[in-house]
Amino acid sequence: MDLDALLRCVGTTSCVVTQLTSGMIIGMLLFLIASGVTLIFGVLNVINFAHGSLYMIGAYAAWTFYQLTGSYFVSALGAAVAVGMLGILFERVLMSKVYGSNVLMQLLVCYAVVLISDDLIKIIWGPVPLSMGMPPEFRLPPIRFMGGVIPPFYLFMILAAMAIGLLLWLVIVRTRFGSIVRAAAINGPMVSALGIRVNLYYAAVFGIGSALAGAAGALAAPVRSLTPGMGFSILIESFIVTVIGGMGSIVGAFVASIIIGLTRSFGSIGFPLFVDGVMFLIMALVLIFKPSGLFGREHR
Amino acid sequence: MAGRWRDLGLAALGLLLLLLVPVFGAPPAIRDFIMFGMAYGLLAMSLNLLIGYTGLVSFGHAMFFAAGAYAFGLAMQSGKFSIPGAFVLAIGFTALMALIVGAICVRLNEIYFAFLTLAFQMLFYNIILGWVSFTGGDQGLMGGIPRPKFLGIDLADRTQLYIFCSVAFVVCIAILRQVVTSPFGYTLRMIRDNQERAAFLGINVIMVKLACFVISACIAGVGGILLTLFVSGAYPNFGFWTTSGEAIFMILLGGSNVFLGPLVGTVILRLLNDITVTYTSHTELVLGIVILVLVLGLRKGPLDLLAERWENRRQAKAQAVRDAADKDAQAGRDA
Amino acid sequence: MLKLENLKKSFGGVAATRDVTLDFADGSLSAIIGPNGAGKTTLFNLITGRFPPDTGRILLAGENIAGLSQRRIVRLGIGRAFQVASLFPTLTVSEALAAAAQAHQRRETVLRSPFPLAATTKQGDEIMELLGLTRVAGILSRNLSHGDQKLLDIGLALALDPKVLLLDEPTAGMGPEERWRMIETVQRLWRARRMTLIFIEHDMDIVFKVAQTVRVLSYGSVLAEGTPDEVRTNAKVIEAYLGKSAHGTAGQGATA
Numbered sequence: 001m002d003l004d005a006l007l008r009c010v011g012t013t014s015c016v017v018t019q020l021t022s023g024m025i026i027g028m029l030l031f032l033i034a035s036g037v038t039l040i041f042g043v044l045n046v047i048n049f050a051h052g053s054l055y056m057i058g059a060y061a062a063w064t065f066y067q068l069t070g071s072y073f074v075s076a077l078g079a080a081v082a083v084g085m086l087g088i089l090f091e092r093v094l095m096s097k098v099y100g101s102n103v104l105m106q107l108l109v110c111y112a113v114v115l116i117s118d119d120l121i122k123i124i125w126g127p128v129p130l131s132m133g134m135p136p137e138f139r140l141p142p143i144r145f146m147g148g149v150i151p152p153f154y155l156f157m158i159l160a161a162m163a164i165g166l167l168l169w170l171v172i173v174r175t176r177f178g179s180i181v182r183a184a185a186i187n188g189p190m191v192s193a194l195g196i197r198v199n200l201y202y203a204a205v206f207g208i209g210s211a212l213a214g215a216a217g218a219l220a221a222p223v224r225s226l227t228p229g230m231g232f233s234i235l236i237e238s239f240i241v242t243v244i245g246g247m248g249s250i251v252g253a254f255v256a257s258i259i260i261g262l263t264r265s266f267g268s269i270g271f272p273l274f275v276d277g278v279m280f281l282i283m284a285l286v287l288i289f290k291p292s293g294l295f296g297r298e299h300r
Numbered sequence: 301m302a303g304r305w306r307d308l309g310l311a312a313l314g315l316l317l318l319l320l321v322p323v324f325g326a327p328p329a330i331r332d333f334i335m336f337g338m339a340y341g342l343l344a345m346s347l348n349l350l351i352g353y354t355g356l357v358s359f360g361h362a363m364f365f366a367a368g369a370y371a372f373g374l375a376m377q378s379g380k381f382s383i384p385g386a387f388v389l390a391i392g393f394t395a396l397m398a399l400i401v402g403a404i405c406v407r408l409n410e411i412y413f414a415f416l417t418l419a420f421q422m423l424f425y426n427i428i429l430g431w432v433s434f435t436g437g438d439q440g441l442m443g444g445i446p447r448p449k450f451l452g453i454d455l456a457d458r459t460q461l462y463i464f465c466s467v468a469f470v471v472c473i474a475i476l477r478q479v480v481t482s483p484f485g486y487t488l489r490m491i492r493d494n495q496e497r498a499a500f501l502g503i504n505v506i507m508v509k510l511a512c513f514v515i516s517a518c519i520a521g522v523g524g525i526l527l528t529l530f531v532s533g534a535y536p537n538f539g540f541w542t543t544s545g546e547a548i549f550m551i552l553l554g555g556s557n558v559f560l561g562p563l564v565g566t567v568i569l570r571l572l573n574d575i576t577v578t579y580t581s582h583t584e585l586v587l588g589i590v591i592l593v594l595v596l597g598l599r600k601g602p603l604d605l606l607a608e609r610w611e612n613r614r615q616a617k618a619q620a621v622r623d624a625a626d627k628d629a630q631a632g633r634d635a
Numbered sequence: 636m637l638k639l640e641n642l643k644k645s646f647g648g649v650a651a652t653r654d655v656t657l658d659f660a661d662g663s664l665s666a667i668i669g670p671n672g673a674g675k676t677t678l679f680n681l682i683t684g685r686f687p688p689d690t691g692r693i694l695l696a697g698e699n700i701a702g703l704s705q706r707r708i709v710r711l712g713i714g715r716a717f718q719v720a721s722l723f724p725t726l727t728v729s730e731a732l733a734a735a736a737q738a739h740q741r742r743e744t745v746l747r748s749p750f751p752l753a754a755t756t757k758q759g760d761e762i763m764e765l766l767g768l769t770r771v772a773g774i775l776s777r778n779l780s781h782g783d784q785k786l787l788d789i790g791l792a793l794a795l796d797p798k799v800l801l802l803d804e805p806t807a808g809m810g811p812e813e814r815w816r817m818i819e820t821v822q823r824l825w826r827a828r829r830m831t832l833i834f835i836e837h838d839m840d841i842v843f844k845v846a847q848t849v850r851v852l853s854y855g856s857v858l859a860e861g862t863p864d865e866v867r868t869n870a871k872v873i874e875a876y877l878g879k880s881a882h883g884t885a886g887q888g889a890t891a
Contacts, residue, residue, distance in 0.1 A: 047411050049359075049418075097596050103357045103410045108552060108595045111545045116588035123582065232541065236422045239415050276426045280419070284404055287416075291408070303749045481749040483742055486726070486734045493723035500683075500721075501738040501791060502709040508743070515745075611775075618727075618773035625770035 006270030017148025019265045025154050025223070027261020028161035032216035034238040034245070034253040035168060036209030042248030043185045043205045046095065047103075049110035051238065052231025053117040054210045058083045058217025059226050060125050063132050066221070072135035076218035080211045087210020088203050095206070096199070114232070121228040130226040138222070157219050164215060168208070169250055181205055185248065240279055244286045246296020255294060303481065311474045318466040322459050331462060333574075335530045337566055338469040342523030343543075344550035344562035345476055349516040351548070352556030353480055355492030356509060357410060359544050360417030361520055363401075363424040366539025367394045368521025370428065373441040373534040382450045390525055391518050397424075398517030399510070406509040421541060428536045440535035445528060455529060465526045472519050473563075479515060480559060488512055549587070552594055555603030564603060636661040636831040637682070637713075637799050642691035642701075644681055651677040652688070653855040659799070659833060664825050666842040667835045669852035675835045676718065678852070679801050683715050684708040695799065714797030718804045718835075720788035724777035728768050728787055731776055732759035735794035762790045765824055782813050786820065793824065802834040806841065814838060818845055843867060 009015035033055055040048050058079045065075030090113065098105045138153040172178035184191045184198055192198040224230070241260055245252025260279055267275040286293060321331060343365050350356040371393040375386035405416045428435045436442055447455040455461045479485050487508055490498040499505050528534050537543065546569065547562075554565025576586045598605065637659040644652040652674050659665055667675050681688050684705040693701040700708050723731050733751035736758040737743055751759070763769045766786045771779060776787060785805060792800055805821055806814040818841050825832045836842050842849060843863040851858040851872050859869045866872055 041411075047415055049415070094592070094596070101599070102355075103414050104351060104548070104552075105595055105599070107357060107359060107414060108548065108591055111548070112588040112591035112595070114588075115545075115584040115591075119582045119585035119588070123585075233422070236419050239419055243412070243416070273430055276423055276430075280423050283419070287404060287408070478748055479745055482745045482747060483734075483737045483750045483752060483755070484745040486730065486750045487738065487743045489726060490723050490731075490734055490738075493725055494721060497721040497723065497791070498738070499705060500709060500715065501735050501795065502706055503738045503743070504706060614773070615775060615778055618771070619778070622771045622774060 002272075003270050006266060009266070009269050012147070014147035014149075017146050017150065019269065020262070021148070021150050021154050021158075023262040023265030024158050024258070025261070026264050027257040027259075028158050029216050029220055030234065030238055030241050030260060031165060031254055031257035032161055032212045032219070033234060034241040034257055035165060035250050036212040037238055038242045038245070038248055038250065038253045039168075039172075039212075040206055040209040041242070043181055044095075044099070044202055046099065046106050047110075047239075048095075048206075048209070049107060049235070050090070050113040050117070051209070051213055052233075052235030053114050054083050054087060054213035054231070055217045055220075055234060056121065056226075056228070056231035057086065057117060058214030059221045059224070059230065060121060060130075060217070061214065062218035062221045063125075063130055063226060066132055066135065072137050072222070076215065079218040079221075080215040083214025083217070084207045084211030087213075088207040090210070091203050091206035096202070118228045125226070125228075127228060132221045132226070134222050153222060157223075160219060161216075164212065165250070165254060168212070172250065177201075177204075237279070240283050243283050243293060246293025249293065249295040252293055252295030307477050307481070308474070311470055311477070314473075315466060315470040318470070319463060322462055331458075333570065335462065335465055335526070337563075337570055338465055339523045339527035339530065340547070340550070340570070341563045341566040342469060342472055342526065343520050344547045344554070344566050345473065345560075346516040346519035346523070347544075347547045348551050348556055348562045349476060349479065349488075349512060349519075351551055352561075353485065353492060354488045354509060354512050355410075355495075356406070356513065357414045358417040358513075359414050359541070359548070360401075360419070360421030361516075361547055362541070362543035363417075363421040363539050364394050364398060364517035364520040365524040365527075365543065366424065366428065366534070366536070367397050367517075368524030369528040369534040369538050370435060370441065370524075371521075372525040373445050373528045374434070376445045376447070377441065377443070379446065382448065383455065384450060387525060391521050394521030394524075395514050395518050398514045402510045402513035402517075406513055407506055418541060418544070421539060421544060425536060425539045425541075428539060435536075438536055441528075441533050444532045445534075447529070447532075461529060465529065468522060468526060472522050473560075476519060477559065484508075484511075549591060552591070552601050555601035555605075555607060558603045558607045561601060561603045565601065636663075636696060637833075638692075638694040639678075639682070640692040640694065642678075642681055642693065643689045644677060644686070645689060651855050652681060655691075655852075655855070655857055657850055657857060657860070659831050661831055662829050663831055663847055664822070664845065665833050665848045665850065666846035667833060667850050667852060668837070668839075668842055669858070672854075673852040674855040675852055676803055677855075679715060679803055679835070682708075682799075682801065683713055709795060712796070712798035713801065714792030714795045714799070715801040716785070716788040716792045716803060716805065718807055720781075720784040722776040722779075722784060722787055722791070725775060727773050727775050728779070728783075728790075729756075729759055729763065729772040731787065732762050732768075732790055732794055735759075735791045736762075739795045758794060762793050765793070765827060766790050766820060781808055782817065785809075785817065789821075789824075793828070797830060799831045799833070800828075802832070804835050804837065806836065806838060814841065821845075 009019060033051060037048060037051050040046065061082050062075045062079035065078040066072060069075055094109050094113065098109055134153060138156065140152045143150045143152060143155060172181060180191065180196060181201055184201055188198050237260060241253055241256040244259065245256035259282065263278055263282070264275055267278055271278065318334065321334060343361065347358065347361040350358050350361070368390050372386050372390035375381045375389050376383070381389060401417070401420045405413050408416060429437055453460055453464065455464055487503060490503065491505055491508060495505050524538060527538065550565035550569050551562045552565065553568045554563065555561030572590070573583060576583045580586065639655055639657045642652050642655040643650070655678065667678070669675050680686060682693055684700070684703055684707070687702045691701065692699045695711055695713065700711060726734060730751065733755040736755040737752065740755060742752055742755060763772060766789065768783065768786055768790060771783055776784065779787060789802060789805065802821065806817050809817060821832070821834065822845060846863060848860065849863050849866040850860045851866060859866055859872045861869070
């Protein structure tokens with residue numbers, strides 16, 4: 001517990017800028033993953049407990065593409081597309097078989113997928129942590145801002161995640177695809193009675209959610225070490241984000257991700273041992289006072 | 301009443317069989333297998349009280365397993381407690397933790413419940429990892445758990461430890477049996493089947509769920525204590541999410557609608573583990589594939605399928621009784 | 636026994652119940668009729684506390700129960716069966732009734748075993764006898780015929796020893812002959828238990844033959860109330876609810 005350090009940090013702009021940036025990159029990674037979880041839940045009414053694995057696969061795929069092409073942008077895009085396709089496969093072959101069943105069966109399918117993908121990662125990429133290193137595109141002098149230092153890649157990450165989020169929001173709110181998806185979220189059978197092939201939309205939503213996780217993995221690859229099992233802790237945090245923001249709400253996921261990101265970065269200075277505890281406290285308070293989350297619809 | 305005597309008789313018989321193992325000088329490997337099986341068996345059996353009997357799909361049950369283990373281990377290492385004292389303390393701690401976690405979680409719907417229990421488990425796991433000075437972090441509780449004599453029992457002796465664990469195990473199974481066959485156990489089934497209707501019969505659904513959650517956590521805690529005594533240590537992976545996942549898998553393997561199903565599942569999983577380990581280092585891959593085959597193929601545990609058949613046969617008989625009665629009634633009306 | 640005073644309830648600005656005032660005498664057998672969407676089921680939901688009324692009072696034996704929790708209201712003696720039978724699929728008929736009885740008697744103990752306790756078995760057996768369910772005692776609720784499911788639903792409510800029993804369309808989804816058998820059973824249990832019984836029904840023949848008093852709801856308010864004869868000849872009812880074709884049915888009911 002070192003609240004003095006926290007106070008000292010808040011007193012200097014350089015420290016605030018640094019912590020804000022690191023909080024934002026944590027938050028934006030969480031946002032990409034949580035928005036996938038929340039989108040899939042909102043439309044399909046299932047929780048994808050294997051979402052963290054998709055993030056992990058995205059990171060490893062980006063690593064491999066980067067080794068092959070040497071271009072970070074190509075590999076990030078490739079990872080997102082590949083994980084998106086994998087997500088569609090996962091949905092069609094496995095998840096769609098247990099939509100009608102109880103939560104236990106969905107949980108078990110996801111559990112199996114997590115086990116299998118962790119082991120496959122070990123088989124394909126080896127158990128030793130990998131690191132991608134900073135791609136040459138971003139080997140630029142750091143940006144100085146109000147006394148703080150911001151690595152260019154961090155800025156890119158934050159902006160890219162925000163752009164993806166904005167794009168997702170526009171697709172859902174403004175396009176025909178989005179309105180069908182929103183309708184399917186409220187009443188799937190009704191939409192399918194209108195002659196729309198709901199299954200295709202379900203697969204598409206799962207694919208988009210997965211691609212978001214893949215993109216998050218690709219964005220994390222240069223700044224995180226790649227290990228089998230890296231998806232799990234971020235999965236838990238993305239769940240916390242979805243609970244705080246409200247299941248099914250993209251805006252909620254965005255706001256809650258920033259809350260959690262900043263709690264993490266500033267908390268690591270002031271109360272490093274209690275960061276997890278504080279995150280859970282925030283979640284518990286939201287659950288007690290507004291169980292549907294900050295931006296969630298009331299429970300159906 | 302007959303059912304109760306039969307159950308007690310079966311429990312005594314089970315205990316006798318367990319106690320006969322050392323008498324016949326079974327190899328240590330078998331005894332170890334049974335000891336592990338008893339500890340994890342209690343985890344799976346207690347979890348099934350939630351999943352199978354109450355419809356509460358918890359993905360965080362291992363946190364109570366670890367809570368019992370660590371509380372007991374730390375109490376013993378402090379040197380201030382006898383074994384029974386530490387036992388009671390550890391169960392009390394587990395119950396308190398379950399009360400807090402449960403109070404937040406049992407009010408939520410099925411999906412929220414599943415991943416909030418998962419999330420709390422990760423919080424607990426992170427505390428174990430982070431609080432190195434107290435819990436030893438990722439090294440676990442090292443240096444062994446002291447096992448002072450009490451009431452003339454010396455748990456440092458392998459055979460006496462085995463007997464102690466067997467008795468504790470059978471007592472816990474008997475307690476679980478009592479819970480599921482008691483009126484309270486049928487209240488749990490009502491909640492599983494239709495909680496809105498249960499509330500409409502005046503049942504306080506949240507309190508009943510909470511009580512069930514605490515009972516189940518305590519039994520899991522005993523499982524953790526047994527494991528701690530057995531391995532003379534406590535490790536963070538007792539409370540890792542994969543341990544909860546394994547417990548759920550044991551229930552699937554055995555069957556959630558048969559009382560001893562999870563125990564059978566425990567044995568199958570441990571055998572499966574031991575067999576795959578000898579052939580490949582990729583046990584997770586094998587387990588994952590087995591789960592997918594079971595879930596997508598059978599959709600139920602093997603024992604559940606047998607139980608279902610038996611139930612169908614009984615139902616056919618009951619329906620024959622009804623049809624005969626209805627025929628008589630119809631004849632009466634026609635006349 | 637049960638008095639509703641100026642009950643109002645709206646959902647998102649749409650009034651489902653507007654200013655309903657009704658009085659159900661102790662030990663009476665009353666029917667509530669009205670076209671679809673008239674607010675009949677909403678009225679039951681208000682009485683049983685599924686949601687509270689916006690304004691108004693619900694008096695059970697003179698005591699206001701509006702705004703109490705569903706559970707409290709059940710404990711005070713209002714039982715209810717549902718339009719779509721709400722059961723416990725994996726319990727047999729005798730188990731379900733004993734379990735309902737033990738909930739009412741507060742005998743949900745862990746310490747005694749095995750289920751069912753003698754006291755609850757006895758109560759369950761009486762209910763099975765009364766409703767003619769003894770022949771299906773060992774059948775799982777999910778395997779029952781539609782008619783038996785509706786009976787069991789009523790049985791679960793009876794296990795609470797209610798002072799007031801609300802039946803939401805007891806004959807829904809039944810053929811003509813089965814309907815009459817059901818309504819005879821309802822009459823029988825009303826006589827046996829001497830409770831205040833209120834049922835929602837669409838079949839006019841049944842309503843006019845069985846009920847002592849009839850209340851007609853339309854668009855969330857009370858259109859008419861009185862004895863079957865009074866209601867049948869009420870001009871407003873004929874115009875607003877019975878219409879031309881239904882009038883014929885009602886007439887047949889009178890001569891039947």
